[in-house]
Amino acid sequence: MNLKARPLFGSHGNDLVVAIALIWAAFFFAVSDTLQGTGYVDRLLPIFILAAGTSVLLVVAGLKKVRAESRR
Numbered sequence: 001m002n003l004k005a006r007p008l009f010g011s012h013g014n015d016l017v018v019a020i021a022l023i024w025a026a027f028f029f030a031v032s033d034t035l036q037g038t039g040y041v042d043r044l045l046p047i048f049i050l051a052a053g054t055s056v057l058l059v060v061a062g063l064k065k066v067r068a069e070s071r072r
Contacts, residue, residue, distance in 0.1 A: 020059055024052035 028048060035041040 016063070017056060017059055021052075021056055024048075024055070028052070 028045070031048060032041055032045060035044065
């Protein structure tokens with residue numbers, strides 16, 4: 001039996017970046033809808049945007065590192 005390891009996400013991790021971005025987008029919509037009408041949405045949304053951008057950048061950087069190590 002030939003059991004070959006396959007990557008979790010296809011197309012070299014691009015699906016992972018899209019999935020994380022979609023999760024953050026859903027989070028933004030849920031939080032902004034929940035906090036609409038309060039003073040908190042204007043204060044928290046920039047923090048959430050920064051957190052989402054940072055997480056996507058870290059995933060992209062990690063994928064680039066994994067790709068570079070796998071080419072060796």
